[in-house]
Amino acid sequence: MTANTGAASARGRGTAGRTTAPGATDRDTDVVIAGAGPTGLVLALDLARRGVRALLLERARGLFPGSRGKGLQPRTQEVLDDLGVLPGVLAAGTSYPRMLAWEGTERRGEWDMIERSEPTEQVPYANTLLIPQSRTQELLYARLTELGGAVRFGAELTGLAQDEDGVAVELSGGETITAACLVGADGGRSTVRRALGIRMTGETVDPRPMLVADVRIAAGAVTDRDHWHVWRAPDGGVALCPLPGGDGLFQLAATFEDEAATVDTTPEGVRTLLTTRTPLSAEEITAVPWASDYRARAALADRYREGRVFLAGDAAHVHSPAGGQGLNTGVQDAYNLGWKLAQVLLHGAPAELLDSYEAERRPVAAEVLGLSTRLHRATADGAATQRGKDVQQLGLGYRDSALAxxxxxxxxxxxxxxxxxxxxxxxxxxxxxxxxxxxxxxxxxxxxxxxxxxxxxxxxxxxxxxxxxxxxxxxxxxxxxxxxxxxxxxxxxxxxxxxxxxxxxxxxxxxxxxxx
The missing domain is CATH 3.40.30.120 (Glutaredoxin)
Incomplete structure (x- = not known):
């Protein structure tokens, strides 16, 4: 891996605007985006509708297959409305079900984890929408292709070099692609961020390991599809949230009390966990399409930009999943950056406009990180913490920005x-x-x-x-x-x-x- 920031770094963050005049046809593209998750897809889509040439790279052979970021907050729904994606999202999603606590096969109470609101003239999308991340990405990808964009799958960024004239992106196969700017939307272990040497400052929210997985459960099992089912056990809790689609799919979230526990993410391991902690039988768990383990961490990149290279989404901030903030914050990073790149690259806006991306989005991420950490710790301590309007991201803004x-x-x-x-x-x-x-x-x-x-x-x-x-x-x-x-x-x-x-x-x- 290489990273040569060259003159762009030496001259400070305003460098990118100097070489963004229309007609720079010697470059392969205007913007390279690394990572075809929700953040990268939204940015590519926004640039496509603005006429900015963008190349979206994804090292995997296809889109992410799991449900991981399953909650779309009201502000993100407004973004998707603007991008022409919301009708499909609303058709594929549903409202969050009520929580249902169990002790074995006995019901022990219901509650709403997420506060419910009625739409108003000012806020047409008032509630968090439940939709698997994989389905959200499929709809974003379909809209991108409608606009003439594409994703180059199986293309792994391995290094980069930049100077006053552009960015050169190195791929694993030896190819080099040139562009005016590069955006790293390549996740919490971002290759782009590491190539730039940008640190992530943060903390471990919870040292205990966790498991998240998609499981298909046979009809007739104790887990109806009208509730988000919760069991607590001495060695950790289990939550099963029904996912929209009518195919018996649930998202499993499991905690482990032992910090040294080894999490088995194989289908057999997931089945064993469920049959141990819930009344479900192995036969009722018909498939485990996807599983992953993690430890909750909160961290923020020390800066969002180095010369012509920008960070967005999980490459810039990583969250606890509590409150459903990570995916939504990344989508809005892309939404903030897209129009600014277009104004500088195509319409001659001053280079300083791009400085406002970090100035506006980094304080938002810091605030959101604090919120998700507080929610995670309160829930881990056993509190039935309800998610209110503070998770909807409608009140986040930029009053302190130079653009306000x-x-x-x-x-x-x-x-x-x-x-x-x-x-x-x-x-x-x-x-x-x-x-x-x-x-x-x-x-x-x-x-x-x-x-x-x-x-x-x-x-x-x-x-x-x-x-x-x-x-x-x-x-x-x-x-x-x-x-x-x-x-x-x-x-x-x-x-x-x-x-x-x-x-x-x-x-x-x-x-x-x-x-x-």
Whole structure:
């Protein structure tokens, strides 16, 4: 493995933007993405719809086969809505069942692990959706291919080198691929991160080993498909969550009290564990399609970028599975990075725009890591901790970002500010999310009489009557659904903001706006 950051590293993090002008045809592609998990697939999909050439590499021969990250939070559902994937996801998923505690064959009580909410005008997707990670990836992959993208399976990244002109990616077969940028979305043991020498700082959340597996259970067994079944035993607990699909598949999660325990992930080992700790017989466990063991850890990459190379998803942060945060945080990393790469690579945005990726996403990951660690430890201590709105990721935002500019003198506490998620609401015969859907920016005028300024075609304009969640004003909605700029009216600060993200008001040159 090699990693040569060269001049890009020496000159600091702003280097990537210097060589991103359109027309760099000597490169094999614009962006190489390592890892075709949810994070890599979302990034490739987002870049494809923006016209950015991207090559998605996956060292495995196919997509990940297991259910591991089975919960899609409301904010992630909004992302998938924008990407055109949500209808298939909703059809393939279901709501989380109630928990059911057992003692042998005796029922000992039910409860909801996840707080349930009703959809509202502002939050159309109010609850966590249960869907196996493998099915989510299949739907993302199908959408990617619809847009002309592809995954190169069996392609393992073994090294990289970069300079001011680009990144050279080395593959195991000896091939070298050149690109403007590289994104490591290759998991917690990221080859890209290790090649860059970026440390992960963190802690062991729980030293005890755990097992997660997919098991198929015969109809008529004690495990009905209306509950998430839980047994506790002296040597560890077992939870069996029914997975949607009607084929008898459950996700098994098992804990071990002995820190030195050896976890047997073979089908025979999984069957033995279940028959030992539950009333299930070996004959009722008809298949074990996938199994893995792990120890819960929380860690955060010391930085998300080195020159032209970026980290996303588990390559940048690893979580306990408690609260269902890991996959969702990775998807939103990709959603944040995709539009910024496109603006720099295709539309001449300043290089500094790419600095905002780490500035915005790393603090979010730190907050989410803390949440998932607290939930894991509370559950491990025997508390029936309910997951509330704090796991939904709807309240995460970027108010402290350089890309959050709010020029209004004051706003009520309950109205949207720059850096906040732009809420849904009625718009004509549809919804604001219909207006926002797509790779464009949106300039939204709410309860104001000023006509919207003349803007480039990549900015969609719309006017709303007074709508309380926003309050009166003008709002520039970023392509990832966050308010970038807000003011009482469109003024020169909006022009400056547009230039910073690679846009120019119609009829004015970039130099004129900058001079103003």
């Amino acid at each position: 500019v709010d020029t209004r003198p004051e706003t009520p506490e309950d109205t949207v500010r720059a850096g906040d998620r732009a809420p849904d609401g009625p718009y004509g015969e549809g919804r604001l999310f219909d207006l926002f859907r797509g790779p464009h920016f949106t300039l939204l005028t709410v309860g104001a009489t000023d006509a919207p300024p003349s803007l480039p075609p990549s900015v969609r304009t719309a006017a709303l009557p007074p709508y309380a969640p926003y309050g009166p004003g003008v709002f520039l909605i970023r392509p990832d659904g966050y308010v970038g700029w807000a003011g009482t009216h469109a003024d020169a600060t909006l022009d400056t903001y547009l230039t910073a993200v690679g846009l120019t008001p119609a009829g004015r040159t970039r130099a004129e706006v900058t001079a103003a």
